[in-house]
Amino acid sequence: MNPRRLAPLGIGIGLGVAGAAALHTAPSLIALSSIGRHLAPSLAGVGERGHVALTFDDGPDPSSTPAVLEALDELGWRATFFMLGEMVRKAPGLAAEVAAAGHEVGVHGDRHRTLLRLGPRTTHDDIKRATDEIASATGVQPTWYRPPFGTLSVGGLLAARQLDLRVVLWTAWGRDWRAEATGTSVADDVLEGFIDGGTVLLHDSDCTSAPECWRATLDSFPLLGKGFADRGLVVGPVGEHGIAASR
Numbered sequence: 481m482n483p484r485r486l487a488p489l490g491i492g493i494g495l496g497v498a499g500a501a502a503l504h505t506a507p508s509l510i511a512l513s514s515i516g517r518h519l520a521p522s523l524a525g526v527g528e529r530g531h532v533a534l535t536f537d538d539g540p541d542p543s544s545t546p547a548v549l550e551a552l553d554e555l556g557w558r559a560t561f562f563m564l565g566e567m568v569r570k571a572p573g574l575a576a577e578v579a580a581a582g583h584e585v586g587v588h589g590d591r592h593r594t595l596l597r598l599g600p601r602t603t604h605d606d607i608k609r610a611t612d613e614i615a616s617a618t619g620v621q622p623t624w625y626r627p628p629f630g631t632l633s634v635g636g637l638l639a640a641r642q643l644d645l646r647v648v649l650w651t652a653w654g655r656d657w658r659a660e661a662t663g664t665s666v667a668d669d670v671l672e673g674f675i676d677g678g679t680v681l682l683h684d685s686d687c688t689s690a691p692e693c694w695r696a697t698l699d700s701f702p703l704l705g706k707g708f709a710d711r712g713l714v715v716g717p718v719g720e721h722g723i724a725a726s727r
């Protein structure tokens with residue numbers, strides 16, 4: 481939730497492992513920014529033109545994810561669900577349902593906390609625990625990682641590399657974590673200035689957001705469907721988005 485709380489910096493993007501290691505002790509932050517999209521399009525989730533990657537963070541949540549799955553099924557859309565390990569432990573069967581419905585599962589961390597306050601070992605252990613939890617519940621080994629709040633420490637970068645996870649953020653969000661969000665506001669936020677080949681951040685749980693804000697997310701689907709269709713965009717998961725290898 482609330483990625484805007486952390487100011488977009490757009491620095492430190494594009495570090496190779498060697499560069500990351502060299503800066504191991506220095507604070508480094510990667511967050512979404514227009515600069516970042518140009519410097520590191522793969523990290524921002526820029527894929528093939530004509531395609532939009534649809535992603536949902538913070539689930540699975542028994543109070544909201546089933547409704548999201550049903551709506552996606554009606555639209556014929558498949559998406560990527562960046563799951564929290566602590567949510568999967570509470571609802572492993574629902575995590576399995578997400579995968580069984582044809583959606584992609586990704587890792588959002590074990591607990592929803594910023595990496596910036598964690599040391600490298602704790603960061604690694606958090607991401608690994610979530611990855612193992614998701615793999616065990618779904619029978620699918622995740623290949624994508626998105627850090628909570630979209631902020632990534634150097635330790636997070638290294639841990640993702642060690643765990644064979646590719647990091648992806650987003651190019652557009654619905655700001656659907658807000659109490660005042662509506663279906664219209666979510667769709668407007670996503671579609672305003674939408675980049676062809678972009679990745680959209682939404683949420684299938686309110687566990688870190690305003691209560692029941694996922695209803696606005698659901699309400700946005702018909703509007704998003706029209707907006708995507710008007711732009712000739714095909715909806716799919718990150719794994720089918722044609723994101724180039726970053727290095």
Ligand SMILES: [Zn+2]
Binds near residue numbers: 537
């Ligand atoms: Zn989140």
